[in-house]
Amino acid sequence: xxxxxxxxxxxxxxxxxxxxxxxxxxxxxxxxxxxxxxxxxxxxxxxxxxxxxxxxxxxxxxxxxxxxxxxxxxxxxxxxxxxxxxxxxxxxxxxxxxxxxxxxxxxxxxxxxxxxxxxxxxxxxxxxxxxxxxxxxxxxxxxxxxxxxxxxxxxxxxxxxxxxxxxxxxxxxxxxxxxxxxxxxxxxxxxxxxxxxxxxxxxxxxxxxxxxxxxxxxxxxxxxxxxxxxxxxxxxxxxxxxxxxxx
Numbered sequence: 001x002x003x004x005x006x007x008x009x010x011x012x013x014x015x016x017x018x019x020x021x022x023x024x025x026x027x028x029x030x031x032x033x034x035x036x037x038x039x040x041x042x043x044x045x046x047x048x049x050x051x052x053x054x055x056x057x058x059x060x061x062x063x064x065x066x067x068x069x070x071x072x073x074x075x076x077x078x079x080x081x082x083x084x085x086x087x088x089x090x091x092x093x094x095x096x097x098x099x100x101x102x103x104x105x106x107x108x109x110x111x112x113x114x115x116x117x118x119x120x121x122x123x124x125x126x127x128x129x130x131x132x133x134x135x136x137x138x139x140x141x142x143x144x145x146x147x148x149x150x151x152x153x154x155x156x157x158x159x160x161x162x163x164x165x166x167x168x169x170x171x172x173x174x175x176x177x178x179x180x181x182x183x184x185x186x187x188x189x190x191x192x193x194x195x196x197x198x199x200x201x202x203x204x205x206x207x208x209x210x211x212x213x214x215x216x217x218x219x220x221x222x223x224x225x226x227x228x229x230x231x232x233x234x235x236x237x238x239x240x241x242x243x244x245x246x247x
Contacts, residue, residue: 008064016040017073022036024082024126029091030117033082034060035130036073045136045243046127047072047189049081049121053132054104059087062229063167064224071232072102072141075240085119088243102161108145116149124158137161139239144169144196144222145192154182162186162242164235167222169196181226185212189231214238 017041021031027239037044051065052058060066060081086092086100094103107115128135139162141187142150154160155178162185170176170190186209190197206215216234218224224231 010163018068019069019073019135022080022130023124024127026085026091026119026122027201029085030089030092031082031085031091031123031149032060032089033080033123033126035070035078035127036069036079037078038073038076044076044078044131045133045139045239046131047077047139047141047239048120048124048127048150049077049079050116050140050142050150051081051084052143053102053108053116053145054066054084054087055108056144058145059083061088061142063228067232068141068143068166069230070234072227072235072239073234075236076140077239078127078131080123080130082119082123083118089123092117098149113149115151117152120153121156121158124153139164141166141169141235148174151179151182151186154184155179158160160184162239164238165189167191167194167196167224170202170205171196171198176201177208179205179209181209181210183244185238186236187211188213188215189234190215191218191220191222191224193219196222 012150016039019034019036020104021138024034049065050164051062052059060083065081069079069081083090140150140160141164151162163186166189220227
């Protein structure tokens, strides 16, 4: 399966997995991304990977995001990860004197989720167009802030088959009522020592989360250092299990 044009930057990830460096048109510029897939496949499900907040190591080169991309593309999925506007080579127009970090700090402080939702939806459209006739179902996998964005995308519909939420911040500054409207399959992965986890918030919100849902607890904290592989295998199992249920 060859998805993009010959001039795109291509790397072999091992085995039969290709990764293509892509630039996605977006608001007077572009979003930078990598699209990884099995070159020998004839059809596949697509996965959009969503990074943490840019103020908190939120790039597509994050340790967890990279491992998820490698593991899931190696399992036969077409995986797109991308940088939010202003991060890496992704474009962002901001007033002079305002840094990218200032911009994203304000986005977080004021909870302006559309600043991440709009580029994520654009990346999702790009993934669908890239797969074209090869496409199966679409899954979202988000890490930290990216988990919140993934769940919000699923609430909007977007024909999403499943959402995997890794280290979703269960904290009092956010509201979780919308999770009662996310009806696709959902896996929530949380570290038992996660600093962005408030037990009372989770206990109040979890009963309202729509079925089907499951939670997987990991030893460790928010960053999954030295657990990246185990985490990625857990996500892979959840996704492949869902494919079996479709048969």
